[in-house]
Amino acid sequence: MEDKLLEYNMTDPSSESEEVETWISHYCSSTGHDYFVEVFEDFIEDDFNLTGLMFLVPYYKEALEMILDLEPEDPLKVPSIPMFEHSAELLYGLIHARFLLTKTGLQIMAKKYDEAQFGTCPRYYCDGTRLLPTGRHDLPGYESVRLYCPCCCDVYVPPNSRYLNVDGAFFGTSFVGLFLKMFPEVERNCIPLRKNIYELKLFGFRINEMSYSGPRMKWLRQYPEDPSVLDEEDKLPPPRTDEKDDDGDVKLETDQENRA
Amino acid sequence: MGDKSIDQKVDYYTDGSESGLSEEYWVDWFLRAKGNEYFCEVDEDFITDRFNLTGLSTEVSHLQYAAELITDALDLDSFQDPVRQEIDADAKHLYGLIHARYILTPRGLTKMMEKYKLAHFGKCPRVNCYFNPLLPVGLYDVAGQSSVKLYCTKCEDLYIPKSTRHANIDGAYFGTSFPAMILQAFPQLLPTKTNERHVPTIFGFKMHEHAKWARWQDKQRQEMNKRIQQYNKEQQNIQQLKAQPNNSTPSVQSQQSQTKSQSQQSQSRSPSAQPQVEAA
Numbered sequence: 001m002e003d004k005l006l007e008y009n010m011t012d013p014s015s016e017s018e019e020v021e022t023w024i025s026h027y028c029s030s031t032g033h034d035y036f037v038e039v040f041e042d043f044i045e046d047d048f049n050l051t052g053l054m055f056l057v058p059y060y061k062e063a064l065e066m067i068l069d070l071e072p073e074d075p076l077k078v079p080s081i082p083m084f085e086h087s088a089e090l091l092y093g094l095i096h097a098r099f100l101l102t103k104t105g106l107q108i109m110a111k112k113y114d115e116a117q118f119g120t121c122p123r124y125y126c127d128g129t130r131l132l133p134t135g136r137h138d139l140p141g142y143e144s145v146r147l148y149c150p151c152c153c154d155v156y157v158p159p160n161s162r163y164l165n166v167d168g169a170f171f172g173t174s175f176v177g178l179f180l181k182m183f184p185e186v187e188r189n190c191i192p193l194r195k196n197i198y199e200l201k202l203f204g205f206r207i208n209e210m211s212y213s214g215p216r217m218k219w220l221r222q223y224p225e226d227p228s229v230l231d232e233e234d235k236l237p238p239p240r241t242d243e244k245d246d247d248g249d250v251k252l253e254t255d256q257e258n259r260a
Numbered sequence: 261m262g263d264k265s266i267d268q269k270v271d272y273y274t275d276g277s278e279s280g281l282s283e284e285y286w287v288d289w290f291l292r293a294k295g296n297e298y299f300c301e302v303d304e305d306f307i308t309d310r311f312n313l314t315g316l317s318t319e320v321s322h323l324q325y326a327a328e329l330i331t332d333a334l335d336l337d338s339f340q341d342p343v344r345q346e347i348d349a350d351a352k353h354l355y356g357l358i359h360a361r362y363i364l365t366p367r368g369l370t371k372m373m374e375k376y377k378l379a380h381f382g383k384c385p386r387v388n389c390y391f392n393p394l395l396p397v398g399l400y401d402v403a404g405q406s407s408v409k410l411y412c413t414k415c416e417d418l419y420i421p422k423s424t425r426h427a428n429i430d431g432a433y434f435g436t437s438f439p440a441m442i443l444q445a446f447p448q449l450l451p452t453k454t455n456e457r458h459v460p461t462i463f464g465f466k467m468h469e470h471a472k473w474a475r476w477q478d479k480q481r482q483e484m485n486k487r488i489q490q491y492n493k494e495q496q497n498i499q500q501l502k503a504q505p506n507n508s509t510p511s512v513q514s515q516q517s518q519t520k521s522q523s524q525q526s527q528s529r530s531p532s533a534q535p536q537v538e539a540a
């Protein structure tokens with residue numbers, strides 16, 4: 001699994017030979033921000049990429065100036081700097097989520113992915129599959145960043161609390177999907193791992209499905225022996241709305257109450 | 261199939277201070293040591309009962325001394341260094357092996373249940389498990405094969421401990437049967453399962469391949485529920501037939517069947533459960 005996704009020779013054209021640490025490089029190198037990539041300045045300078053963000057970020061103009069290390073038009077009043085700083089972080093995060101969806105953004109993330117900078121899957125049978133950061137919401141303020149495993153296709157809470165302050169929206173919901181489309185080998189490498197499912201055993205014997213403590217979640221990790229059966233799913237009439245289907249949960253719940 | 265992490269078994273044990281510090285009980289010292297949070301306290305009479313050490317002499321060379329050290333009946337300082345260190349390491353290894361046996365006894369299960377409730381073994385990292393507590397488990401009952409893993413009672417999957425301190429503990433110190441055993445002993449620990457799962461989306465649309473896979477999995481689950489429903493119905497019929505003749509002798513058997521039929525009654529009382537599944 002050590003193969004590299006691509007050859008990298010990307011350099012930010014706007015950040016050549018800079019001595020001074022920019023706001024962006026400082027932000028990305030501070031504690032808990034190591035999932036972030038440095039967004040190219042020319043991406044931020046293109047107004048098109050910022051469409052709509054003005055309405056989400058208070059002190060938008062000041063925040064933008066701060067991110068780009070521009071001298072403010074109106075000299076900043078000292079007490080308001082923390083407020084602007086907060087806005088700048090929010091604005092940067094939202095721009096970051098958009099940048100990740102560009103070809104360059106995806107490539108930089110691929111480099112971090114290759115280096116396992118987002119960690120590896122905690123699930124035993126995923127055998128150290130590298131993770132990708134993801135949000136489950138595209139609007140900020142809902143949930144902190146989560147990690148997606150391309151092998152079990154599940155999402156995990158980062159192992160360290162320092163990521164609790166990183167909003168999931170700064171990575172967004174679409175990044176993982178686009179990443180998997182751009183680098184299909186990531187999922188292809190996972191397929192052999194998907195055949196392993198843990199079964200609880202008592203003195204070497206599997207617990208019978210009919211037992212009340214028998215397996216109920218096998219489906220969650222199940223992958224068909226013959227993947228072509230998945231195409232059958234296409235030909236069938238649209239599925240029943242499973243979100244409302246109670247066959248599993250209600251029964252198990254009543255089981256539960258009776259035993260307790 | 262063994263994994264890499266287990267080689268450091270010895271390293272892991274020697275990184276702490278040496279055991280046998282005077283005023284403290286050996287077991288207290290062991291349980292307090294960093295990284296040993298998963299272990300519970302094994303009763304002294306369990307360790308001193310020779311029967312419980314059956315078969316361990318091949319695993320632990322200084323078995324007698326090690327058992328004495330654990331129960332504070334040995335002065336470690338009366339030994340010279342290579343042997344002294346061997347006994348020290350043996351005691352830790354022996355404690356782990358006894359521990360695996362002890363936690364399958366009623367007292368051991370109770371202690372581990374308390375630890376489970378306090379999430380001493382950590383919480384499931386899976387987002388849709390909502391921090392459900394974990395249980396330690398080994399992949400082998402033989403020592404030296406593989407490190408301890410964590411079982412989630414909600415998603416029924418296996419995870420690697422977050423901290424390397426824990427990831428280096430031998431899985432045989434907990435054994436392969438422990439989670440199944442504790443769930444048999446305390447079925448109330450079984451959490452409610454959920455159908456929630458993650459399907460990646462691009463601009464709000466589920467990725468096609470993943471959506472297909474998820475639909476296929478849903479079908480597997482529905483089939484499972486049908487099988488269980490069918491089985492429960494058959495059991496219910498059997499119970500009803502059994503309940504008709506006299507049930508004057510209150511044996512363990514009839515008590516069991518009573519609670520069972522009670523649970524089935526309340527199940528059929530809940531309006532949502534049965535009819536919907538039949539329609540499915």
Ligand SMILES: [Zn+2]
Pocket residue numbers: 121122123126129149150151152153154
């Ligand atoms: Zn995984």
Ligand SMILES: [Zn+2]
Pocket residue numbers: 384385386389392412413414415416417
């Ligand atoms: Zn879980």
